[in-house]
Amino acid sequence: MKVAEISLPKLSKQLHSKEGFRFRLGAFTIALISSIDKVVEHLHFAYADFEPLPKTELVDFHVSLTSPAIRRCYRPQVVFSFDDHIPFLPLPLSQASAMFEWGLNWCIANNAHHFLILHAAVVEKNGRALILPGSPGSGKSTLCAALACQGWRLLSDEMALLSLADGLIYPVPRPVSLKNQSIQIIREFAPDADFGRIVTDTAKGDIAHLRPPRASVLSQSETAEPAFLVFPHYRSEGESELKMLSKGLAFMTLAKNAFNFNILGREGFDTMAHLIDRVECFDFSYPSLASALAGIDGLVR
Amino acid sequence: MQRGSEAFNGMFDRIVLIQFLRLYGKQALHRLDVSNYPWELLIRQARHANLLSRVAVLLQESDLLNRLPEKPRLHFCNAMRLAEANARSSNWEVRQVYDALHTADIEFLLLKGAAYIWLQNDAAKGRLFSDTDIMVEKVHLELAERSLARKAWFGDSYDRYKQRYYRKWMHEIPPLRHIQRQTTLDVHHTILPPTSRLKPKPMQLWDSAVPVEQMPGLFTLSPIDMILHSATHLFHEGEFGQGLRDISDLDLLLRQYIVANDDWSSLLRRSIELNLERPLFYALNYAAQILHTPISKSTITEAGRLARLNPMQRRWMDALFLRALAPSHSSCRVKGYGLACWLLYIRSHWLRMPVHLLIPHLFRKSWMRLTGKDNH
Amino acid sequence: MVDCENAGLYKKNIQTSFYFTNDECVTYCGLSGDIHLIEGSNARFLNILSMQPMSYLEIVSYFADEYDCEIDPNLHDHVKSMIDHYQKLSLLEVIGSKNS
Numbered sequence: 001m002k003v004a005e006i007s008l009p010k011l012s013k014q015l016h017s018k019e020g021f022r023f024r025l026g027a028f029t030i031a032l033i034s035s036i037d038k039v040v041e042h043l044h045f046a047y048a049d050f051e052p053l054p055k056t057e058l059v060d061f062h063v064s065l066t067s068p069a070i071r072r073c074y075r076p077q078v079v080f081s082f083d084d085h086i087p088f089l090p091l092p093l094s095q096a097s098a099m100f101e102w103g104l105n106w107c108i109a110n111n112a113h114h115f116l117i118l119h120a121a122v123v124e125k126n127g128r129a130l131i132l133p134g135s136p137g138s139g140k141s142t143l144c145a146a147l148a149c150q151g152w153r154l155l156s157d158e159m160a161l162l163s164l165a166d167g168l169i170y171p172v173p174r175p176v177s178l179k180n181q182s183i184q185i186i187r188e189f190a191p192d193a194d195f196g197r198i199v200t201d202t203a204k205g206d207i208a209h210l211r212p213p214r215a216s217v218l219s220q221s222e223t224a225e226p227a228f229l230v231f232p233h234y235r236s237e238g239e240s241e242l243k244m245l246s247k248g249l250a251f252m253t254l255a256k257n258a259f260n261f262n263i264l265g266r267e268g269f270d271t272m273a274h275l276i277d278r279v280e281c282f283d284f285s286y287p288s289l290a291s292a293l294a295g296i297d298g299l300v301r
Numbered sequence: 302m303q304r305g306s307e308a309f310n311g312m313f314d315r316i317v318l319i320q321f322l323r324l325y326g327k328q329a330l331h332r333l334d335v336s337n338y339p340w341e342l343l344i345r346q347a348r349h350a351n352l353l354s355r356v357a358v359l360l361q362e363s364d365l366l367n368r369l370p371e372k373p374r375l376h377f378c379n380a381m382r383l384a385e386a387n388a389r390s391s392n393w394e395v396r397q398v399y400d401a402l403h404t405a406d407i408e409f410l411l412l413k414g415a416a417y418i419w420l421q422n423d424a425a426k427g428r429l430f431s432d433t434d435i436m437v438e439k440v441h442l443e444l445a446e447r448s449l450a451r452k453a454w455f456g457d458s459y460d461r462y463k464q465r466y467y468r469k470w471m472h473e474i475p476p477l478r479h480i481q482r483q484t485t486l487d488v489h490h491t492i493l494p495p496t497s498r499l500k501p502k503p504m505q506l507w508d509s510a511v512p513v514e515q516m517p518g519l520f521t522l523s524p525i526d527m528i529l530h531s532a533t534h535l536f537h538e539g540e541f542g543q544g545l546r547d548i549s550d551l552d553l554l555l556r557q558y559i560v561a562n563d564d565w566s567s568l569l570r571r572s573i574e575l576n577l578e579r580p581l582f583y584a585l586n587y588a589a590q591i592l593h594t595p596i597s598k599s600t601i602t603e604a605g606r607l608a609r610l611n612p613m614q615r616r617w618m619d620a621l622f623l624r625a626l627a628p629s630h631s632s633c634r635v636k637g638y639g640l641a642c643w644l645l646y647i648r649s650h651w652l653r654m655p656v657h658l659l660i661p662h663l664f665r666k667s668w669m670r671l672t673g674k675d676n677h
Numbered sequence: 678m679v680d681c682e683n684a685g686l687y688k689k690n691i692q693t694s695f696y697f698t699n700d701e702c703v704t705y706c707g708l709s710g711d712i713h714l715i716e717g718s719n720a721r722f723l724n725i726l727s728m729q730p731m732s733y734l735e736i737v738s739y740f741a742d743e744y745d746c747e748i749d750p751n752l753h754d755h756v757k758s759m760i761d762h763y764q765k766l767s768l769l770e771v772i773g774s775k776n777s
Contacts, residue, residue: 029372058341058372083345084631113379248701252714262710263386266694269705269712273696386710393709 004048012040014052020064022053026172026220027161028108029053032100033064036078038197042097045196046175046209049217061107065100067093082107091202098199098207101177105158108172109259115161115170116271117259122160122169123152125300128227129169131160131279133257139234139292142182145210146289147296149190154216155224159259164267167274168223173216175209183208185289228299229254229279232286240291242299243283250281306590309623313591316633318346321356322549323593326556330363340373342632349630350545353377354384355427362426384427391418394433394484397452399519402437405448408518410436410510412489412530416521419513423553424531432476432485438503439490446474446488453480492530493537498652501533501575524558525568529577532584536622537652541642544626545591551584552592565600573607582608587622621645681733681757688730689723690770697724706767713766718743719759723768730772736760 003011003023012035014021020033021043034040053059062083068090071077077090080103087106091099109117120133121144130152134140141157148154155169157176162169175196178186183206186193194211229250230242245253251272255261261268282299286292313319317339324330347353357377360366366377395415402409411419414430437445454477456464467475477486491503510520522530531554535547559568572581582604588594589601610618624641627633689695692707702720704713715723722739725731731739737756741748763769 058370060372060376062345084349084629111376111379113382114375246701247698248703248714248716251696251698251703252712255712262390263382265382265386265389265710266705266707267382269694269696269703273703276696276698389708389710396708 001051002048003044003050003052006044006052008040008044011044012037015040015043019055020062022055022057022059023047023050024053024057024220025050025104025174027170028060028112028172029057030104031059031062033062034066034096036065036067036093036096038093038096039065039100042100042196042209045194046097046211048211049214061104061111063100063103063107065096065103080106095199095202095207097196097209098177098202101175101209104174108159108161112161113260113263114164116164116261116264116268116275118160118162118254119158119257119259120160121157122155122171122224123147124155124169124224125152127225128300129155129224130228130230130296130300131169131226133229133231133254134158135231135257137234138232139182139286140232141176141178142185142289143232143292143296145176145178145182145186145193146189146293148176148210148213148216149186149193150293153219153224154212162226162271162275163223164264164271166223167226167271167278169226170223171216171220173212173220175211178208178210180205186210189289226275226279229276229281230284230296230299231282232284232292235285235287238285238287240286240295241284242295245281245283247276247281251276306619306623309619310590312635313627316346316628317343318350318352318356318545318628318630318633319591321347321359322352322552325359325363326552326593326595330359330365333365335365335368336370340369344373344376346628346630346633348380350628351429351543352427352546352549353380354387354429355546355549357381358384358427381427384429387429388418388425390484391415391430391433394482394486395419395519397479398433398435398449398486399516401448401452401454402445403518405444406518407437407441407445407448408520409445410506410520410522411513412436412492412522413534416527417550420521423557424550426553428550432487434487434489436489436492436503436506438507442474442488442490446477449477449486449488454478454486455480492533497537499533499537499576499579501529501577505575524554525571526575528554528558528568528584529572529575529581532580533577536580536583538649541625541645542629545628548588548591548626552588552594555585555588555594555596560595565597569600569603569607572604578604578607579610582610583618583622587626590623591626681760684733684771686730686732686772687726687736687760687769688772689727690767693768695723695727704766704768708767711766713768726769733760 011021015032015034020031022029022031064081066079067076068079076093078093078096078099079086079090080088080099082103118131118133120131121140122129122131123144124130132140132143144154144157154173155171156173159172160169161172183198187195196209196211198206198208200206231245231253255272258268284295286295321343324332343356344353347356357380360377361381366374369377391414395411412434414428415433417425417428456475457478464475467473474488477488478484479486492501492506493499506522506526509523509526511523513519513521521527528551531547531551535544559565568581572578585596585601585604589596621641621644624635624637625645627635627638629638694705696703697720700717700720702715702723704715718740737748737752740756741752746752760769
């Protein structure tokens with residue numbers, strides 16, 4: 001039974017319970033407790049194709065989103081906690097869904113050290129994965145959303161998980177976070193795309209979550225072999241340009257984009273070397289979404 | 302009081318994390334039923350108590366790690382990776398500090414986590430910490446601050462109040478931060494703030510300090526002083542979020558350095574010399590009660606006599622410490638934990654600061670926290 | 678600067694890993710956890726050093742070949758400076774001494 005098939009009241013009841021609502025997310029298992037309506041709605045919509053977990057399975061991350069009683073009447077807030085530990089300052093209650101996504105990112109980035117965790121989007125087609133590292137102004141999330149809407153399998157919009165054991169990429173196909181103009185760009189590009197409610201006034205502006213394609217969720221246990229590493233740069237003028245990047249420079253730049261490179265030490269270094277060995281590395285500047293997609297298509301053909 | 306302790310003992314025995322540590326102490330981890338053990342609960346309690354890496358190392362030491370089901374094994378392995386990264390970073394930091402101070406001919410002592418990791422003693426097992434703590438002689442403090450500044454360690458941009466708090470009232474320099482690595486270095490000249498009611502003399506610590514091999518000018522405290530420092534830090538500094546972790550450190554240090562050669566009289570004698578009888582009594586009493594560290598009743602009684610606590614005080618301290626030192630994860634939190642921590646927090650400040658400074662200081666800390674301006 | 682000529686043999690530090698790719702080398706220092714990108718002739722030099730230790734004079738000879746130049750005080754200075762820098766980064770270490 002999928003989340004979409006559970007009625008809202010029933011889902012709400014499970015989220016209120018002591019064990020919370022448990023589901024599998026790629027290589028991880030999550031238990032979520034919350035009595036916040038916005039969270040119930042967000043889960044029901046954005047995680048529609050995910051399945052609840054059998055009670056016997058061990059949970060990796062016990063998380064909760066609560067609204068402190070003392071602030072319920074005046075500027076209500078939402079607090080994210082990971083097993084009794086509160087890593088962030090509270091946010092306005094209206095940002096509960098964004099808080100959930102940031103919180104999950106935090107849990108994975110701070111604990112899942114059997115992976116080299118890159119700040120990057122990953123999509124896959126024909127058995128080959130394309131890694132798009134993110135830096136401010138790269139437009140990685142917009143690109144990732146567009147590729148996912150065009151039939152690429154979504155592995156992640158935020159974190160590429162590279163296994164230390166086998167060097168493959170493990171999916172975490174969560175809702176794609178889009179900000180500000182990207183929301184409108186993707187709405188125009190893919191009018192059928194499923195967006196959740198827009199959350200306004202966050203530290204990053206307006207945020208909306210694009211539901212991950214069903215096929216991507218259904219194959220969340222299937223790993224992918226990395227084939228391309230493309231550093232995107234959005235430039236409002238000029239032509240698209242795909243330039244080969246030296247492996248040494250790609251290594252150094254990607255290491256700066258890795259959440260846990262410093263923690264993994266030599267293991268991280270070896271895993272990164274193994275990755276760079278296997279992928280073609282590029283710098284890619286593009287002036288528009290359409291030209292970006294054409295460029296990427298040309299690359300993988 | 303005995304009945305109260307028994308009640309606590311029963312309660313501790315039902316807490317998976319404490320059960321595990323007690324079993325390790327008895328060298329009986331091999332008795333664990335690996336397939337049916339509540340691994341998830343152990344992981345959650347340990348993570349919350351900042352002991353996940355330690356538990357992982359103890360499991361590996363007992364050859365159990367590879368026999369665990371996959372998910373718990375991954376969590377423990379990841380926790381060990383964190384500890385290895387911590388150790389690497391700490392040792393590198395120590396080398397950099399040594400470079401800076403050795404050229405200025407300043408001798409310094411490694412304290413706490415940085416010392417355990419450098420020495421690779423038993424308290425280094427899965428130890429996580431963020432700051433590097435060192436001690437220099439008071440007369441070298443200014444030169445040390447300048448030498449470190451030359452290698453890019455600077456006092457954080459604390460507000461004027463915090464600067465005064467450290468320099469004028471606590472007689473210490475504020476924590477230094479390395480501009481590039483963003484690591485924190487605490488430079489002390491004594492192990493308790495000079496305003497404390499207990500006054501261990503730094504020179505006595507220096508006289509017994511142990512030089513580090515191949516690093517002239519670098520020292521660690523003697524094992525007995527290390528134990529006394531750990532006890533003093535826990536029972537007089539008031540940070541109980543890591544209380545069980547600190548008791549675990551004490552348990553491991555006591556087993557390695559004192560139980561092994563049964564030299565309790567040297568430990569007691571030294572506590573008198575340094576005027577640290579009370580923290581030592583608390584350390585022995587609570588390590589024995591919580592983790593069953595093998596300390597004879599007569600030793601604890603003698604330490605109690607030296608500590609000069611009346612029965613009422615002992616009952617009070619039991620009520621507070623046995624609650625505050627228990628793991629505080631929601632699955633095993635003891636009733637009264639929050640209140641006990643708060644009272645001990647006030648007590649630790651009372652021990653550190655004269656009264657006329659204490660109230661305004663506590664008031665200001667609460668204000669900073671309420672308005673979100675406090676980063677700690 | 679260190680007395681290179683009497684130092685003995687230079688070899689890759691045991692704590693260091695190298696990743697070679699074409700004309701580049703990414704190094705990892707096990708003590709600090711730091712990585713560095715080294716290019717061109719220096720990368721090729723480290724590649725050779727990772728396979729066999731070299732004495733100071735052998736290193737000078739190597740670079741004289743690489744740069745196709747005479748062995749003169751400038752070259753000595755350049756090599757000494759490079760060795761000093763790489764020792765500080767823990768990429769190289771000295772084993773034994775010339776007299777042992």
